[in-house]
Amino acid sequence: MKARHLLWTLLPTTALASEFGAGLTAVTDYDYRGVTQSANHPALQLDSEYSTEPLHVEIWTSNVQFGNDPGAYEAGHQEIAYSADLTFNAGGWLKYNLGLNYATYPGLNPGCNYAEGWATLTHGPLSTSFHYAWDYCEVHPHLGAYYEEINGNWPLPGNHLSAVTHVGVSWGPYWNADNNGAYVDYAAGVTGNWGRVTVLAEGINTHGYQAIGHGQPFSGKANLLISIAVAFSSAAN
Numbered sequence: 679m680k681a682r683h684l685l686w687t688l689l690p691t692t693a694l695a696s697e698f699g700a701g702l703t704a705v706t707d708y709d710y711r712g713v714t715q716s717a718n719h720p721a722l723q724l725d726s727e728y729s730t731e732p733l734h735v736e737i738w739t740s741n742v743q744f745g746n747d748p749g750a751y752e753a754g755h756q757e758i759a760y761s762a763d764l765t766f767n768a769g770g771w772l773k774y775n776l777g778l779n780y781a782t783y784p785g786l787n788p789g790c791n792y793a794e795g796w797a798t799l800t801h802g803p804l805s806t807s808f809h810y811a812w813d814y815c816e817v818h819p820h821l822g823a824y825y826e827e828i829n830g831n832w833p834l835p836g837n838h839l840s841a842v843t844h845v846g847v848s849w850g851p852y853w854n855a856d857n858n859g860a861y862v863d864y865a866a867g868v869t870g871n872w873g874r875v876t877v878l879a880e881g882i883n884t885h886g887y888q889a890i891g892h893g894q895p896f897s898g899k900a901n902l903l904i905s906i907a908v909a910f911s912s913a914a915n
Contacts, residue, residue, distance in 0.1 A: 696730035712863025823852035861886035
């Protein structure tokens with residue numbers, strides 16, 4: 679659940695002092711840290727944001743599928759996430775970013791809503807992030823969850839394509855209770871950018887995640903994910 683897909687970090691950016699942006703993404707599966715949030719079904723995701731150095735704020739939404747029967751965690755619902763972050767030394771040798779995300783699920787138990795903070799360091803094609811949610815959803819209330827990740831974005835010959843890599847680890851009290859320990863998710867693929875359009879194709883998988891069959895809600899099996907995103911922006915004077 680929770681938070682936008684990696685594809686948005688691959689969209690083109692500008693050096694404008696302030697800017698409004700919006701985007702639309704069609705994805706074959708809403709994958710979050712190796713775990714499907716849409717039962718391996720397609721998702722349509724919308725994004726609206728405002729940036730002015732060093733602040734960036736965003737509202738993001740996607741359909742989710744947490745089960746097959748009516749009930750608190752079942753049937754189709756919508757995730758709406760609100761985030762704000764600050765980026766410093768954007769043009770320097772080491773860029774760093776601090777932010778907070780608040781994920782909500784209208785129509786579900788309000789205990790499903792939760793906040794998560796993060797810190798990210800970026801140098802060249804590599805970035806590493808640390809995330810902490812101090813009350814991670816209502817399944818195990820008041821249990822914290824940690825997430826650490828390393829991402830790479832390696833330009834390929836030509837003007838449009840890049841290779842992308844990702845490794846992440848979910849751990850902490852929540853995952854000890856829900857998964858009998860930590861698990862790893864990883865991905866590798868190719869992304870291409872043509873103006874406002876970004877396409878991503880990547881293979882994803884998990885290691886150590888609880889056994890849930892492919893096609894079921896919250897499964898974490900190997901999958902091929904394809905996303906197409908279109909971004910729109912306008913400068914603010």
